[in-house]
Structure formats: C-alpha cells, structure tokens
Amino acid sequence: MPRQADPSSGPAAPRLRIGFLLAPRFTLSAFATFVDVLRLAADDGDGSRPIRCRWSVLSPDMAPIQSSCGVRIEPDERLGDPGQFDYIVTVGGLIEGSPGLSPEHGAFLRKAAAQKVALAGLCTGVFAMARLGLMDGYRCCVSWFHHQDFLAEFELMHPVSDQIFVVDRDRLSCSGGVSAAHLAAFLVDRHLGRAAARKSLSILMIDEPMEGDRPQPGLPLELNARDPIVRRALLAMQQNLHAPLSVARIAKDLGIGRRKLERHFSADIGVPPADASIRIRLAQAKMLLSRSERTVTRIAEETGFCDASHLIRVFRENMGTTPDLWRQEHAGQEVAQI
Incomplete structure (x- = not known):
C-alpha cells in the first residue's frame, strides 16, 4: 500500500x-x-x-x-x-x-x-x-x-x-x-x-457506528429474534454448542422463570427454546459438513450431540437424510441458513 x-x-x-x-x-x-x-x-x-x-x-x-x-x-x-x-x-x-x-x-x-x-x-x-x-x-x-x-x-x-x-x-x-x-x-x-x-x-455505505456490545449476526435466519430476552437466550445457546445449557439454566442466567422464557419464545419466534437449540446446533453441523473435512463423530462432539449416532438420528428427522449424504450433495456450497 x-x-x-x-x-x-x-x-x-x-x-x-x-x-x-x-x-x-x-x-x-x-x-x-x-x-x-x-x-x-x-x-x-x-x-x-x-x-x-x-x-x-x-x-x-x-x-x-x-x-x-x-x-x-x-x-x-x-x-x-x-x-x-x-x-x-x-x-x-x-x-x-x-x-x-x-x-x-x-x-x-x-x-x-x-x-x-x-x-x-x-x-x-x-x-x-x-x-x-x-x-x-x-x-x-x-x-x-x-x-x-x-x-x-x-x-x-x-x-x-x-x-x-x-x-x-x-x-x-x-x-x-x-x-x-x-x-x-x-x-x-x-x-x-x-x-x-x-x-x-x-x-463506505455503512449506516451508522455500532457500539461494541451490538450482537454478532449469524443465527439461523428463521430464528431472527426481536425480543431481547429471546435473543440473549439464543446467543447463550450459540456460545455453548459443545455443551448445551438446559432451558432451566438459561432462564436462571437471564433472571426469569422457565415458563416465562418459553412464553417469550412462543410469542417471538414461534418455537420452544429446546427446538431452537436443536436448530442452532444443526445449523452449525451443516456449516461444518459443508466447509470442513471433520468427521461426523467430531462434528457431533463440537455441536453438543451425545455421539455420531445421536447426530445422525436428529439430522435424519429434521433433514430427511444423513449427514454424510447431505455433505456429498452440498460439497463446496455455502450453507444458506447462517
């Protein structure tokens, strides 16, 4: 330069x-x-x-x-x-x-x-x-x-x-x-x-300065929350992919009851917190499948599933295919949900 x-x-x-x-x-x-x-x-x-x-x-x-x-x-x-x-x-x-x-x-x-x-x-x-x-x-x-x-x-x-x-x-x-x-x-x-x-x-066509505590983008698009409580809960899920927090623990960390947290999720994004956690972990698993050579076993460990068979079962239930087959179909492609 x-x-x-x-x-x-x-x-x-x-x-x-x-x-x-x-x-x-x-x-x-x-x-x-x-x-x-x-x-x-x-x-x-x-x-x-x-x-x-x-x-x-x-x-x-x-x-x-x-x-x-x-x-x-x-x-x-x-x-x-x-x-x-x-x-x-x-x-x-x-x-x-x-x-x-x-x-x-x-x-x-x-x-x-x-x-x-x-x-x-x-x-x-x-x-x-x-x-x-x-x-x-x-x-x-x-x-x-x-x-x-x-x-x-x-x-x-x-x-x-x-x-x-x-x-x-x-x-x-x-x-x-x-x-x-x-x-x-x-x-x-x-x-x-x-x-x-x-x-x-x-x-540079950037609207305005953002403060440092502005949340990072990157959650699955369908979980684009508006409610601050829901957004904080989703970020907690995202930061603990390898060892998922229970819904009760997340609610406690936010200073509210579990039932109140579930009501906020239902009103804002229409899914329970437990389902949102699965979606976030699957989104990360798909990203790793498409962008890395990690084994399914390692991806399962990094995304909080018990083992490879657990990830395969949840993946099949939600995606209608196995992680290996999905990887073959999407090799070299960008994953659209993050």
Whole structure:
C-alpha cells in the first residue's frame, strides 16, 4: 500500500497512528475495511492523504504477505520501535494450515505491550495475541464461527462471541468482517471525533457506528429474534454448542422463570427454546459438513450431540437424510441458513 508524504499537511503530527501486523493468509476484508475507515477519516473528502491518521504495514523482512484469498500486500516498513504508534493491530489468518506469526512478530508485540502500546486483534488476530499470553486477564472478542476453536485452544479463557467488538483497557478485539469497520470507527471517534467516524462509515455505505456490545449476526435466519430476552437466550445457546445449557439454566442466567422464557419464545419466534437449540446446533453441523473435512463423530462432539449416532438420528428427522449424504450433495456450497 504505497503512500507519499503530503507536502501541504504541515508539521502537525497525526492524531492516530496505527501499525499493522499481517499474519500469513490473513483476512483481507477485515484489514481493508479497517484501513479504509482510517483513510477516509485522515483527509478531507476522499483524498486519501495520511494527514490526521497514519498507518503502516510492518514486517521483519519486507517480503509480500499473502492473504487467505491470494492477494498480496507489500509492507511499508520494518519492525522497529512500537512506541511510534498508538495501536498495533494484528490481523489474523486461517486457523488451520497457517504458520501464524513469526518469532520476530511475537517479540515485537511483547515489546509493544511492555511499552504500554495498545494492542488490537482483528478476526483471528486475537488467537495470535492469546498464544503469546498477551490476552491473559483481558476480555476478548471472538467470532461465533471460531468460538469453539478458541475454547479448544484456550480452555481457561472465556471469549465473548455475542458482541461485534470488545475494548478492555489497552486490548481491543473484534469478530472480523464489517465489525472491523466499527472498531476502526470507535478509534477514529476517540482520537478525531464523532464527525470523522460518521463520515468514514457513510462513504463506505455503512449506516451508522455500532457500539461494541451490538450482537454478532449469524443465527439461523428463521430464528431472527426481536425480543431481547429471546435473543440473549439464543446467543447463550450459540456460545455453548459443545455443551448445551438446559432451558432451566438459561432462564436462571437471564433472571426469569422457565415458563416465562418459553412464553417469550412462543410469542417471538414461534418455537420452544429446546427446538431452537436443536436448530442452532444443526445449523452449525451443516456449516461444518459443508466447509470442513471433520468427521461426523467430531462434528457431533463440537455441536453438543451425545455421539455420531445421536447426530445422525436428529439430522435424519429434521433433514430427511444423513449427514454424510447431505455433505456429498452440498460439497463446496455455502450453507444458506447462517
């Protein structure tokens, strides 16, 4: 992303300075969306001059970095003093089949943390930060899609998967996708003001800034709840796919009785909580069948079924076919219900 210094910008230093670390096979959409919010806030109109904001892609060796979609990004500068930035943002890559951050990246992030530079993780960037111990004692945001992957690797941590981004002191994290734009807008608002943040999002055709506690999208479309109680219950189900909570436990956690929770479900989405839980787990099972090579046994474990035979029975009752046959019919296709 080559940029030229603007001779008319004067001596004033940028009010927001961000360094990016891109993991091998990083998520291009999260990176590009975040940068575009900075770009549009940095200059008048869409002039793209890095006046009010400055951003650089950092690298230990200046080699091009390939994203998960194959597009390569040229670094701007070598790893140096993290103290020249207000934030170091790590953009994560694919969880499986990616080498992750280099030891040089890790040392740089630890140096930044020691210097009290704020650290942010986009998409799976928080995985890389957690592997370095940089999220110990912090809340972190993880996409619902990678919630179970995070728990499998970090058993003692409690990722937040019902918000689009989380800010906990000097650690920031977001679920990826368009949430990267809202996290970037949050930082623009903090350093440049609300008008600059709204301007950036408006030009990107995003209606308005969203707060970090905005629920992540991703529930099955037929369970698109309006009732806040029902939505919170559905999110609890989604976050506990591997060990489903009982309806009574969910109601207790929400501070209401089971019968009241069932009435809310009936009035809002027309199905009982137990049936909604099955639909959510089946939606996740179908997603895993279509997008991964996981065995039916492993998928059953990850989606809260007793074993493979239990998943096969429930799958056949609801879909009229077995998981293996469904996978053959939908190989390489996107699943439409999430």
